[in-house]
Amino acid sequence: MELDLYVAFTRYLTTFVFSFFIYQLFASLVNYTQLKEREALWPMVMCLTTAAYCFVFAFNTHFINQKLSDFLLMIFWVCAYSSFYSYIRTIEVYLKRRIKKLxxxxxxxxxxxxxxxxxxxxTLLFNHNFLFDEHNYVKSNLFAQTMHFNVSPNIYGKILGGLGALVVLYTCIVIWIELNRLKRNEVLLKLGIIVTFLAVLNDTALGLEISGAILPLYYFGNAFEAVRFNLYFQRKVYRKLFNLENEVVRLSRIAQFGFAAASIAHDIRNHIFVLKIGIDKLIKGREEDPQQNYKSLNKHINKVSEITDLYMNVFNKNNANEKNNVSVKKIVDEAIELVAPKYKNSNVELIVDIEDFSIYCNETEITISIVNLLKNALEEVSFVDKYQSPWVQVHAYASKRSICVTDCGQGISNEIASEIFNFGYSTKKGVGGHGVGLAITKALLMRSGFQLGLLKDSKNTTFEVLF
Known part of the structure; x- marks a missing residue:
């Protein structure tokens, strides 16, 4: 083979392999960033040092000066055995244990x-190397001419190199036996072992100057291992992501039950408040019509039971709640009955203006929603001292098929409006606000296919339920 052809072949082959290991290096880096495990660094180091070996190899085919070329011969060895050390460590990570024989x-x-x-x-500082001697190569040694070496291993260099080759061969045999003992059908790893074994024999012949017309092929063995290790760590990444996804699902279920508990507590409290007032009247003998009071108490007890059933269905995603055509006036009247005691104990005027129409819904769901809006409006205007004659209005529009709950407030800022329906968000934190009511209301209405929004063009603070 002509020298120019040998040089071109060496450059192109080595550059191609260099590109392959750079790709595997970045694949290893991606796996490491996902896993955050120190063990995942070893395949990265293996790919990096093998890529460096190829780079130095290709670079030295361009002659700059003799001292640099001789210096790069040592760097070949540094890269090769650093890469092999990383390979051993990666194998141990892959097998999940230290191998004493290695x-x-x-x-x-x-x-x-x-x-x-x-x-x-x-070599760089003193122009002296105790493992290599200067040597005049014959023209037939294509490898030495391509790499521009004028040194060759002395007896010490040959002993170290020969022992190094034996160590590589020994390691290949140990790993092969270990894979067989574990009954691992590792085609890529075993193929890499075979290629490494043959490459070491080839490179040893080249280093001992048995032949000078062949290329060092050590890096070929690492190609199979790099692919196999990246597949292994990539699978670990997928497993980790899958476990994280399952954990998110589990936590979302916990959060869902927490939301259910907060919702039930929030809405049952309304009925308990009415029950408490009715029972107090009976105990103190201030009830003019006890029979009617008993019916009212029984009604609210049934509502408590219905609410618990409702939320069990909501949070189990069961759509079997009973739905009927219900009058909006009836819904609003039910809601007002629940909030009337609170309004009576405050100085807030409740204005009701109803254009009746019917909607197909679960009555309890919509009643709870209107109650929450009325309570929220009451708390808001009671919380602010600047209103001398505070009021809240509930208005049903038949033409728009909507119910609006408006208070005397001057509206809500865009910043608060973007957060107000989020669970846990409250403008009254520290004075009784829990950030539950509006979140529950929106969830219930959306589940029924209805919409709840804040009217931005209204002069006063207005929440609109659109059926």
Whole structure:
């Protein structure tokens, strides 16, 4: 083979393999950022050092000066054995245990890398290398001509290199046996072991100058391992994401039950308040019509039971709640009955203006919604001292098929309006506000296919239920 053809082939092949390992490096980086496990760093280091090996290889085919070319020969060894050490560590991570038989192999890799670093520094600073001697190559040694080397291993370099080759071969055998013992059908890893085994024999022949017309092929073995390890860590990432998704589902269910508990407590409290007033009247003998009071108490007890059933259905996503055509006037009257005691005990005027029409709905759901809006408006105008004659109005519009609850407030800012329907958000924190009522109301109405919104063009604060 002509030297120019040999150089071109070396450059293109090595550049291609360099690109492959850069891709695998970024794939490993993505896996690490998802897993946040230190063990996931080892395949990254393996890909990085192998890519560096290929880069140095391709770079040295462009001759700059003799000293640099001889220095890069040491860097080949540093990259190669750093990569092999990372490979051993990654195998142990993959098998989830330390392999005692490979402790010596790891130790030798560290030793050899350290020695080569010392040699590289000595070459740069003192023009002396205790593992290589100057040598005049014959023209037939294409590899030496391509890399522009004028040094070759002395007896110490050959001993270290030979031991290094034996360590690699020994490691390959140990890993193969370990995979068989664990009954792992690892085609990629075993193929990588075979290629590494053959590549080391090839590179040893090249290093011992048995042949000078072949390329170092060590990096080919790492290609299979890089793919296999990235597949392994990618699968771990998918498993982690799947577990996180399950955890989110579990927490959302917990939050849902918490929302249900808050909703039930919030709406039952209205009926309990009416029950308490009725019972107090009976106990103190101030009830003029006890029989009517008993009917009212029984009615509200039934409503409490209905509300608990309602919320069990809501939060179990059961749409089997009974629905009928119901008069809007009846719904508003029911709601006013529940909030009347609170309005009576305040100085807030309640104005009712109803254009009756019917809607197909679950009566309890819509009644709860109107009650929450009336209570929210009452609390809002009672909370602010600046209103001398506070009022709240409930108006039903047959033409628009809507119910509006308006208070004497001057509207709500855009910033608050964007948050007001969120569960837990309240403008009255610290004075009884829990941020439950409006969130529950919107959830109930949306579930029924209706809409709840804040009218922005209204002079006063107005919530509109649109059927």
């Amino acid at each position: 402790e010596f192999a790891k130790l030798y890799c560290v030793f050899l890398v350290s020695v080569q670093i010392v040699c590289a520094i000595s």
